[in-house]
Amino acid sequence: MNAPALIESLDFEGHGIARVDGKTIFIDGALPRETVSYKSYRIKPRFENAEATQIHTTSHMRVNPPCPHFGVCGGCSMQHLEFTGQVAAKQRVLEDNLKRIGNVSAEMMLPAIYGPEWGYRQRARLSVSYDAKQNEVRLGFFERRSKVIAALNECRVLPPHISKQILPLRSLLKSLSIKDRILHIELAVGEHVDILVLRTPVAPNKADQALIKKYAEQWKVQFWLQAKSVEAATPFYPLDAPQLSYSIPEFGIVMRYKPTEFTQVNHHINRTLVARAMDLLKPQAGDVIADFFCGVGNFTLAVAKSGAKTLGMEGLQQLVDRANESASDNHLTGNTSFKVANLFEMTESWLKKLGHFDKMLIDPPRDGAHELCKSISAQNGPKRIVYVSCNPSTLARDADVLVHEKGYTLKAAGIVNMFPHTAHVESIAWFEKH
Structure with missing residues (x-):
């Protein structure tokens, strides 16, 4: 001691x-x-x-953490800090990273984007393990500093109607013949359907199938089965369930997606984030705008609503297919196009071949967009860049390039509290050409 x-x-x-x-x-x-x-x-x-x-x-x-699993479960590690204090702490992390790593400071710090404290998580991966000696199934997240799965009875960051299913779902898994072969459950909560994807290399037998169907009917969920890659995930029961979707009402957009495809986990915050990004980007008819790391088109379609010609680029064909589908659903094919590209291997000559962009939106994964930022022309780059980040250290690294090598000013930055009660920091930054 x-x-x-x-x-x-x-x-x-x-x-x-x-x-x-x-x-x-x-x-x-x-x-x-x-x-x-x-x-x-x-x-x-x-x-x-x-x-x-x-x-x-x-x-x-x-404050007293409200979750009974706090201290054991590795998630939500900041519950002991009052909610506004969490937001302030994340803002300081962002500012410190920008200054220490990027040697930059924003001219203005934006108001933090935050929403409901609990029940916010519409996507989650629940790990599964089976202890044969104890005849016990564990379902949930890993314990702190451990590869052991915490035996959850509830989870307050999940929507309440999903949290209520944790114990019944554990009972279902325990009753299956393949209980020792289930790796995890992918959860996706949409506006019209809730989907549980069983990741298992072994197909359920007829008795298992009957139990799964009974659970689906009782709890009004749809089950999918995934034997191998995410592309192999297919609906199991019921087959007539609505498609998974989320909406961005301010822009009149509805996005369809599959439960194994990447979308933001917090739909409430995502709506506000898209609105903030459009406010900073200010797309207008006549603009030519690139959306790099576009995913399913979450920002691309909002940009296209302005009348701007918009190119979305993403590394996975499956996501590009979904983005094209959503553009068609929302009648935006006339001013959108999507391409598959490995943006981590971007070069200045390759970027130049795409043509000139008036503005650019960048929304990379945790590794950031270093090669892309280095490829932007210091003489002929876009006049405005909005960068949405899920890692303040890589944002700061890329801000260093944009400000000190490419001639941009960091006009504004602020945090996005996508994951309340965790230390995860998402943020948004606006860069303007001198």
Whole structure:
């Protein structure tokens, strides 16, 4: 056991940071301005990872975590911090990354985008394990710092009607002959249907199928089966269920998608995020705009609603097919086009061949868009770039390129609290050509 330490701030994963004898200690469960005792579980020459064992001086931002699984389940690790404090902490993480990694500061910090604290998660992957000795099925997320699955009875970030199914779903899995062969369940909650994808290399037998059908009817869900890759996922029962979809009412857009295709997990925040992105991008009829890492066309179709000619590019053919389908559904094929491309291998000559873009929207995965940003012409690049990020460190790295090499100014940036009660930081930034 170590002597009490004063917590100075939070790191990007929500751990309290203390300095003890010149060494940095990252302490789970500690908040700024608290004095805590701690026990280290990882010791390195320059830093330690530790667990708070006793809170001596309590932060006014500390609250009692409402989830009964807090402290065991590895998700939602910031529940002990009051909600507005979580938002403020994430804003500081963004600002710190921009300054420390990118050597840039936004001229204006945007108001944070946030929404409901609980029941927000419309997509999730629930891991499954079976213990033959205990004859027990576990369903949920991994425990903290472990590959063991937490045995959840509920999950408050899932919609309430889905959280209520965790125990019945565990019972269903336990009753199946293939209970030891189910890897995970992919959950997708749409506006008109809820889908559970059973990922298992072994097909259910007739008795299993009957049990699955009975559950589907009782809980009004649709089951899919996935034996191999995500492309192999197919509907099982019922076959006449509505298609999975979400809407962006402000732009009159409805997006269809499959449960294994990437979409934002928080539909409420996504609507606000799309509106914020359009407000910053300001697409107009006559503009030629690129949407890189376009996915199913989440931003592309909103851009196209303005009358701008829009090119969406994405690395997976399946997502491009879905984007084309949504463009057709929403009567936007006249000013949209989509292409498959590996944007992580973008070069300046390749980007030049696509033609000139007046504006650009970039929404990459966690690795960021470094090669793309390096490929933008310093002389003839788009006058405006809106960058949607799910990793503040790669956003900061790419901002360094755009500002110090390509002649852009970081006009504004702000966080998007897509994942409340977690340390995950999403953000949006607006770059303007000098």
